[in-house]
Amino acid sequence: MKVLANDGISQSGIDALEKGGYEVITTTVAQEQLINYINENDITVLLVRSATTVRQDLIDACPGLKIIGRGGVGMDNIDVEYAREKGLSVINTPAASSHSVAELVFGHLYGLARFLHNANREMPLEGDSNFKGLKKAYAKGTELKGKTLGVLGFGRIGQATAKVALGAGMKVIAFDPFLEKANLKLDFFDGQTVSFDIETISKEEVLKQADFITLHVPAQKDYVIDEAEFNLMKDGVILANAARGGVINEVALVKAIESGKVARAALDVFENEPKPEMQLLMNPALSLTPHTGAATNEAQDRIGEELASQIINILG
């Protein structure tokens, strides 16, 4: 049977599929040629990430297709319900990148606490002429240890981020309207484990108590952080959004930075992707990444391997 991985797949995923007797094709077929390609090449499994879309017309026109797989979490680019109604299996890999996102958040938080985002911008320009000035400018860093991390959205990534925070010596508080408590198991290199129970509290309390706030909610209709929420936060809070563009009101964020409510913030996702607002890109209080939360080699390997094992489970 043939698998078309139209947006790519890790070598470990290819190896696992080939071992299971599948032929894996990694050619990127243009969207408008995809239906023809699938039918002409007898493709049974179509794997995508976020670039390729799988809509009703494709599902109707490709009766040989048995599985649609998304490497990653969100399946906005697939008509999932329709595909399932037509008898196809639709699979994804929701847990594969949680720890990668959690580590990116901590990269940002440690960086922001010590002004690394600014130092990295300024050292190439002034590091030789104004070393002492820059040293003074970035002298008032803070430690994360002993501080309170507020996690909004306590699902897979929220909990993975909480584990990193606990390992870093932070107090963790969390809000999730659909979850009362979670048990977090921290695994150490030598097999020792520590088990932690965290009960969620109200959103208001999280916003009021946290020194650092990180968002791990799904995409939704309304902003999760808007002007009213900023007003509840401690003065000088540090914020991270590696969830989805549109969960923080970016205009309100810039205002909160200007008023001093928010000291600094990290954004991996933007309302206007892939063209974030220039006032965000140029803002010295922001630490920025181009939606690379899940983009690690380890996550890609896990995604490929998880897809392969699910495909083999379903089709044999």
Ligand SMILES: NC(=O)c1ccc[n+]([C@@H]2O[C@H](COP(=O)([O-])OP(=O)(O)OC[C@H]3O[C@@H](n4cnc5c(N)ncnc54)[C@H](O)[C@@H]3O)[C@@H](O)[C@H]2O)c1
């Ligand atoms: N930056 C990246 O590259 C990257 C990579 C993967 C996922 N993500 C995003 O991270 C987010 C979280 O992913 P996940 O795998 O942890 O999802 P998840 O479904 O496991 O967890 C989300 C949690 O948020 C909770 N929630 C829903 N609405 C809420 C609200 N208004 N306030 C507080 N909590 C709320 C849900 O109950 C759930 O427990 C998603 O938006 C996903 O798209 C980003």
